Amino acid sequence: MKSKVLGLLGLGAAVALTACGGGSKDAAQQSTGAATDSALKGTTLNLYTWDGMFPQEVLDGFTEKTGVKVNYSNFDLDETMLAKLEETKGGDYDIVVADDYIIQLAIGEGLVKELDKSKISTYDNINPLFQSKFYDPDNKYTMPYGAGIPLIVYNPETVKVDIQGYNDLWNPELAGNVGIIGNYRVIDGITLKSLGYSFNTNDLTQIQEAGDKLKTLAPNIRLINDNNLQDYLLSGEVGAAFMYTSQVTQAIKANPDLKVVYPKEGLGFGVMGSFIPSNAPNAEAAYKFLEYINEPEVAAKCFEYIGYFVTNKAAESYVSDDWKDLIVFPEDKISLIEGGELIENISDEANELHNKLWEEFRQETN
Numbered sequence: 001m002k003s004k005v006l007g008l009l010g011l012g013a014a015v016a017l018t019a020c021g022g023g024s025k026d027a028a029q030q031s032t033g034a035a036t037d038s039a040l041k042g043t044t045l046n047l048y049t050w051d052g053m054f055p056q057e058v059l060d061g062f063t064e065k066t067g068v069k070v071n072y073s074n075f076d077l078d079e080t081m082l083a084k085l086e087e088t089k090g091g092d093y094d095i096v097v098a099d100d101y102i103i104q105l106a107i108g109e110g111l112v113k114e115l116d117k118s119k120i121s122t123y124d125n126i127n128p129l130f131q132s133k134f135y136d137p138d139n140k141y142t143m144p145y146g147a148g149i150p151l152i153v154y155n156p157e158t159v160k161v162d163i164q165g166y167n168d169l170w171n172p173e174l175a176g177n178v179g180i181i182g183n184y185r186v187i188d189g190i191t192l193k194s195l196g197y198s199f200n201t202n203d204l205t206q207i208q209e210a211g212d213k214l215k216t217l218a219p220n221i222r223l224i225n226d227n228n229l230q231d232y233l234l235s236g237e238v239g240a241a242f243m244y245t246s247q248v249t250q251a252i253k254a255n256p257d258l259k260v261v262y263p264k265e266g267l268g269f270g271v272m273g274s275f276i277p278s279n280a281p282n283a284e285a286a287y288k289f290l291e292y293i294n295e296p297e298v299a300a301k302c303f304e305y306i307g308y309f310v311t312n313k314a315a316e317s318y319v320s321d322d323w324k325d326l327i328v329f330p331e332d333k334i335s336l337i338e339g340g341e342l343i344e345n346i347s348d349e350a351n352e353l354h355n356k357l358w359e360e361f362r363q364e365t366n
Contacts, residue, residue: 037288041067045285048073048081049097053145054293055305062292068285078102085111090278094286097145097274101345104135106275112141113276119287122294125314129329129337130271134344142273143290146308147329149269149337150186151248152261153233154240163240165264166194170213174220179238181247182226184358185343186268188214190242193265199341202350211357218364233258246307249326262333267340271311303327 045062047054051074059070075081078099085096090111098106106112117123123143130144154163161171169178180187189199191210201207222238223229230251233241243251251258274293276286292298300318303310309329310316316328329337346354 037066040282040285040288042069043067043282043285044069044071045095045282045289046071046073046093046280047095047097047289048075048084048093049095050074050076053097053306055301058293058298058301058305061298062289065292066285066288068282068288070289082106082111085109085277088277088279091281093277094280094282095274095289096277097272100133100135100271100273100342103142103273103275104345107136107141111278113278113280113283114140115143115276115290116287119284120291120294122291122314125294125296125299125312127311127313129334130311133271133342135271135342136273142275143294144311145272145274145293146303146306147269147271147311148245148308149267149329149340150181150190150242150244152240152242152263153230153248153251153258154261155233155236155255155257156259157257158236159239161240163259163261165261166190167265169220169240169242170194170217171220174240176220176222177239178217178220179223179225179229179232179241179243180221181229181242181244182224184354187242187361188354188358189268189343190263190265191217193263193268196265199268200344200346202347204350204353207350207353207357211353211360214357214361215364218361221365224362224365230254245309249307249323252326253322262336267336268343269337269340270342272308 045068047070059072063069073093075084079102081096081098082102082105085106086109103112126143130147131139136142152163152169159174159177161168161173188207188210191214192199192201192206195206195210195213197206197210223232225232229241229243230247232238233251234254248260252260274290276283280286293302294312296312296314297318299312299315303315304319304323304327307327310319310327319328
């Protein structure tokens with residue numbers, strides 16, 4: 001509470017200082033902004049991300065507001081996006097939205113432009129809880145666009161186990177009744193976490209120990225499915241599932257009686273980030289787009305559309321009641337994020353062992 005009060009006092013002081021003797025400067029800035037907007041009218045913004053990441057009304061609203069057309073291109077995998085940026089040397093696209101781990105690689109290759117935050121008036125709306133992460137520790141290059149936090153969801157009518165964490169998925173009472181996503185780093189990661197290790201350990205002995213434990217989960221696994229796993233939970237084919245955020249929100253919207261578990265061993269999560277490539281052909285339009293999608297009302301529409309956790313603090317009050325409990329991270333669970341881990345890039349040797357153990361686990365489930 002203290003920090004919030006200080007923040008408000010600081011804001012008030014800043015407004016007072018700006019009001020005293022700053023009129024001509026403000027007028028000049030407004031004139032420059034208007035000139036920039038006028039110059040952008042009729043140009044095109046090249047947006048590059050996965051399919052279905054922005055509601056059409058938001059894209060149309062940006063065009064209506066700025067006169068800038070949006071050319072929306074899709075990639076299937078983060079690695080496809082990185083290869084394209086490498087090929088074009090950071091050109092061709094003006095805005096990219098991708099996963100944290102791949103952004104770290106793009107920044108390391110010099111393919112991401114450092115942000116001029118003075119051109120993004122809505123920048124301070126970002127929730128700092130989702131900033132200063134491994135891929136952009138000083139927040140120089142990116143703005144978060146949703147957080148993904150895989151969680152356990154189960155049907156208390158059919159599952160009598162009181163699931164509190166990852167370890168409970170090994171309970172023999174869940175034999176043949178569990179569904180999981182097919183991301184090997186995530187599933188290997190929760191197994192590591194169940195043993196008290198880091199998601200991102202490079203210790204091969206720890207990874208091997210987790211792989212051995214993971215194999216013992218096989219009797220409980222009904223299916224491994226990255227797409228629409230929530231449908232199997234809703235149909236009753238599985239009684240419990242470890243799912244991506246968007247799948248969790250869809251499941252709870254369809255059946256509010258399902259129980260969501262924030263695992264006691266600790267959360268592993270990821271942040272999607274938006275950035276401007278180093279040689280973006282229309283960087284000024286990109287700044288306008290970042291500013292626009294970070295407006296609270298616009299951001300709320302985006303997060304409701306993609307079904308990921310809200311990373312814009314100012315947008316939380318604009319999220320509709322139907323969605324608030326699903327995508328606004330609970331205040332009483334904040335410590336889980338603060339103590340949680342993002343899944344980071346690891347050594348090639350560690351990654352190879354993860355892959356080997358994952359394939360062995362999949363064979364066990366067959």
